[in-house]
Amino acid sequence: MNHMNAKTWDELENYQPTVMKILRQVLLKKRIAHAYLFEGIKGTGKKDIGLAFAKSMFCENLVAGYKPCEECMQCKRINHGNHPDLHVIEPDGSSIKKEQISLLQQEFSKKAMESNRKFYMIIHADKMTTNAANSLLKFLEEPSQETTAILITEHIQKILPTIFSRCQHIPFQPLPKEELIKLLVDRGVRVERAPLLASLTNSLDEAIHLNEDQWFLQARNLVLKLYEIKINQTTMDTLLFLQTDWFPFFKTREQIDIGLDMLLFIYKDLLYINLDNDTEFVYPEYTSTWQKYALQLSNNRITEQISLILEAKRRLQSNVSGPLLMEQLMIKL
Template identity: 55%
Template sequence: MAKTWDQLDELQPAVLRMIKNSLVKNRVAHAYLFEGMRGTGKRDIGLLFTKALFCESLIDGYKPCENCYQCRRINNGNHPDVHLVEPDGLSIKVDQIRELQAEFSKKAVESMTKVYLLISADKMSVSASNSLLKFLEEPGPGTTAFLLTEQPQQILPTILSRCQVLTFQPLSPQVLIKQLEENGVNSQKAPLLAQLTNSLDEALELNGDEWFAQAQKIVVKLFEVLGKSQLEALVSLQNDWFPHFKEKEQIQRGLDLLLLFFKDLLYIQLDKQEQIVFRGELGRLQQFALKTSGRRLSNQMSAILAAKKKLSANMNPQLMMEQLVLKLQEGSSFV
């Protein structure tokens, strides 16, 4: 369901303020680059802006009414003068941009206004980027482009220079927690999900994922075994960790969970229990927090962050995890 102006204004007030000014002053640029993390509302706001350009009954001169014929067709994805381009496989191909150009060379079906949205614009092939550049250099009257990306550094500087760049801020965990709870997620689980992703859809997916539920248990078990012998810790890696965390992305997720567990211990020591995210483990966290120091926790968190960097640099995952466990055990006084 399409989000309204007021709903999106809660997520990205600075972006909506700039869009409002453009609409009220009739200074809409011919091309915008929306850049920011996944889940920050880029696509929703691109469609909202598009509706504002077509709406027959704007509210206060800038808010789409959501009820007119134009707004309803855009919400249903079947407006003839609004074109959405997404990667075909791994990239946006030059043929997709050429088709777009051919479409836009025709007269607009119903008005002078035409809009196209490029989703994951950073995934354009080199030839597609060059083709789009020509398109941006000679925009047709009434044409507005929205380029959406999580990786602006991957886009040609010559394309960037022809766009008005709007930066989308990461959602605050509090906003995401509220959204998750409104979508039926247990209030005990929502804080952890809100720390792992900025995307409501991804958080909801994780919430129902059995692999993720098991991952949390394995992370807590690994933490507990750190207080035992090196042999037991390495055996636990072989028996529990490696069979479950196989892909690089999965291992990064596991390290994120482990880091959050250590952060929770630090929050307890700092008497900030309201900030902990492993809420179902509160009793055990309190016991563990009594048996370590803030400096020790800080060193261990640094070791996990270093391990994440090594993994990103393609270090052997098994060797990386074995080194990390031994590093985390140094001077450990956990039971």
Template identity: 50%
Template sequence: MTWNEMREIQPLVAQMLVNSFKKERISHAYLFQGDKGTGKREMGALFAKSIFCKEKEGAEPCLQCRDCRRIDSGNHPDLHWISPDGQSIKKEQILNLQKEFSYTGLESNRKVYIITDADKMTTNASNRLLKFLEEPSRQTTAMLLTENSQAILNTIRSRCQILAFQPLNSDRIVQQLEGQGVSESNARILASLTNNLSEADELQQDEWFANARKLVIQLVEVLLNKPQEGLLFINHQWMPHFKERQQIQIGLDMIMLWFHDLIHHNLGREQAIVYIQEKEKRNQAALRWTRQSVTHSLSLILEAKRKIDQNVHPTLVMEQLTLQLQR
């Protein structure tokens, strides 16, 4: 990606980093914080290219030279990526990084390291990194990437320039998906479920997603017309399909989108509606649920999502939610 392309995705962050090149004020450490799929990793790679590219014009790397190509392939000797080893980033990984940085750069005196999922550092790893940051070298640049900056030590955060990545524009994702041949209806749902275009594309190609969408609409129909069959539906149709906790979370998100649509419907914001093919059911549901009851339903779904995160038994969570939504 070029800086112009990154400006379209993250205009503020991209401009701040480009300005740091123009003013020759590259910080020794950056903290990129933002949701998954907002371009943190791509921004880190592009920034590294701008640092190492010998053919760049201003901040814009050429993207063709040996340095740029090796960064793309993950083989640049002076750029080090660190990611969780299993569930966490361990002290040994930071120690190995420090050891690497004690050597003279192979290509130049500059060194760059990028830590993905930086919030997953163990306490020992965090403390070791803190000592590293406390003695910065002017020739060293660190980028810490995280979806959860609050889980990072305040002492580490205070030594970084914090750059907040904004959620991607859903309209842009819808347009890109439609450009790939995805129906407008599916594109709207996918763009509402994830800010990550590649994740949206994976979901779209998975037959599981198509069946999940059908089950959400069927659940709505049961709640509207046959509430006494709600628990039967959950046990015999919903749970056999939504087997993993992550799948259940997606299912709950899709139910939330339905209730959000009811709010948009009540407010006359038809352009914001996601389930655009379900107009008749939405009109029927608008007679069944008041705006107050829709708001209450959304809070119930959020509570169900929290329980899934807390490892409460998924079937019990869905049964309770279904009973609550029937009232």
């Protein structure tokens, strides 16, 4: 498994300052636990930070006593995904099987190749079968001196309490939105599109994927057009636009939900215009056009419109027909 685009320690500090501070202390005080549980939503850098932590343990020339140098043989082998004493286990199909844990135990019963240190990471640890979890439990109960485990999960509630209690729990926070916007722009996403992507998802990979998705780009245009018709034309025209353009495009519940989110962000922008809060705009390139609409509305009215959209999002989850929901929403707005 190649980790070539591995992020440096400093980059990861922007992602998860608190987590990196904890790990720095652990390394400086040489108090490395046998097992850690990294927990947080998708896209928060859990695996990257696990690899950086591993590099710090194996690195031959630590910088400042805790940062991997990225240059030595050990760091490079980890980046290339071929370090003999580092193992990453991911679900095989939909689960992590007992055989995968047994193989790991066999690997670990051999003498470590380079030093006495061994390191393993279990991605989606909540997907272990009961048998796999029980094998792992035995393994965690008799840790050899120099073995470190990192279990990674997005669903902490699915981790067995017996496993949870043997790990040091490290929660990961969602990426700050402005950090995500910056990362997206660095990756070549257009400046005016980045805030919308960062508002729809907290995962960098997912945001980049959305940005390359034709459906998403068309959806954005349709939402902006719907708002324009709603502002400048009659309710009849708005309902007609729903029939001709909107319904054929936003078909599934999930798609309608994204459409509602995109619409919601327009009203939030109107509110931010009135509050002079320009750091939060989701559609920065439209704010000057929308200024005059925003000023005609009281903040109370905009807040009311926002809660109508949120109400529609809630009703969408309870099997109301999508088209009916949209028509009612447009009339109320």
